[in-house]
Amino acid sequence: MRITAHRLAGSLAAAALSLGTLAGIGATAPAAEAATSSVTGVDVSASQHPNGAAINWTSVATTEEFAIVKATEGMSGSYDNPWFGRDFDGAKAAGLVVGTYHFADPGLPAADDAVGEARHYYAVVKSRQGAGVLPPALDIEEAQGLTPAQLRTWVSSFLAESKRLFGRTPIVYTGPSFWDSAVGSTSYGGYPLWIAHYTTATSPRLPAGWTSWKMWQYTSKASVPGISHVVDRNYFNGTLTQLKSFASGTSTTPARNGVCEAGELCYYYNSYEAGSMSDHKASQADYGATQPTCYEFKTAGNGQGTCVKNHAASVWNRTGHTVRVYFNSSYGGAYQSVAAGAKVNLNSTLKNQNASHRTV
Incomplete structure (x- = not known):
């Protein structure tokens, strides 16, 4: 069993701190929140529960609109977030728009591992799918020795299998430098982008292939009422109504404009x-x-x-x-x-x- 900082710390925040420049995230949070969106949310995992402390989701809902909870990492038997069910249910009961994510553990044979991880992710979260739940999300920020071509095969296989299982187009979470160097593809722009980029700028740098972002993780050091540990905080690129529409959507058809454009x-x-x-x-x-x-x-x-x-x-x-x-x-x-x-x-x-x- 591979033991990583993510498994020990169990969070995207820890991942961001350990990978930093590699993921193209950056090490510095904005001095002030950018005026990009008034719709904010957190992503959480086991590290938001120091010494077993629970999250008070009612308090979280006083400042946040959505929450994305880590569900799984790797294959069945690797790592499941022990707080997943309680956090998902608690956030939903508090009125937040909720979602889940899977932390990728790519390896060889690439396609087989990807399909297995997608199936394990779905098995863990399927009972909590339904109206008001965000599409599934793939957190990809480690190559685990795969070449860009192998990692592209892995990512494509995971996304295709997730789309088949969930019936929805998955979200891709990544950092711009990691994606451009480790994946090196412009062919994934049809997937909603959850971008991790900590910058003082008022907009994030996008990986090649994307022209817009759906969510922006702009810091890993936010203090949010109801959570006793620093936490990742994110913007949603749109209004609260648009966030709810995104969560309730059932069609797998990406936004299209009837024009044959570059990248299509x-x-x-x-x-x-x-x-x-x-x-x-x-x-x-x-x-x-x-x-x-x-x-x-x-x-x-x-x-x-x-x-x-x-x-x-x-x-x-x-x-x-x-x-x-x-x-x-x-x-x-x-x-x-x-x-x-x-x-x-x-x-x-x-x-x-x-x-x-x-x-x-």
Whole structure:
């Protein structure tokens, strides 16, 4: 069993203090809270319970709007936060918007470990999923000896399996320097970003591939009523109404604007990029087959409103990476590789028989 500072301290705060520059977080909290958002929340784990002290969630709710609780780390049998259930239930009872996170322990074989960790995470938290709960979150800040290519495989596998299990697009928690050096990919911008960056600036530095953040962990040293240990504090990028909407959402469709932009893969209903178009910001393991939850052709033209699954005829790859379009869901069956920047008609096997795609 690997024993880390996270397992001993059990918190994102401890992780931030120990990794610091490596994660691109920075060591200094802002002198004053940035006027970025009035919606704030904490993330907690075992280290917020020194000598077994409980958190008074009613007091926490006097200053905070949301709480994200560490659930698991690594595979089954590695580490589960012993305070998870009590903190989750206590925060929810106090009226906070609640969520969970999993601390990644990547290793070899990369894909197998990632899937196992996602399944363990889901098994621990599934009984507490439902309306008003934030999407699952992956805390990725250690490479554990994996190369960037191996870590990308690990992250993609974890996110895909989590999305399948939870039915929601997972949140990615990371630091900008760690992500850019250890992962080195711009292909994950379709996932909501929880960015860890401690700075005196009024906005965080974003990792490559993201143009906006959903939550910003701006300090690990906050003093919050009801918690007897310093704690990570976060902004939500939006209003309280938007936070509640984000928590209650059930669709896995990322925000799309009907424009084929840099970083996206775009399907067309007809050959030669004709007809209605559907833009995608990340790998998708399953498009869905029926409305109102499927990924659909979005713009005006032939096929508008039709589900993308088994109806695409051509594609424009603007992700900057090779993308494989698969015959089956979950990246199975025959596939066609589409080079970065390419506009192609799907071949006779894949035309109107597409069920998933993945960046490679």
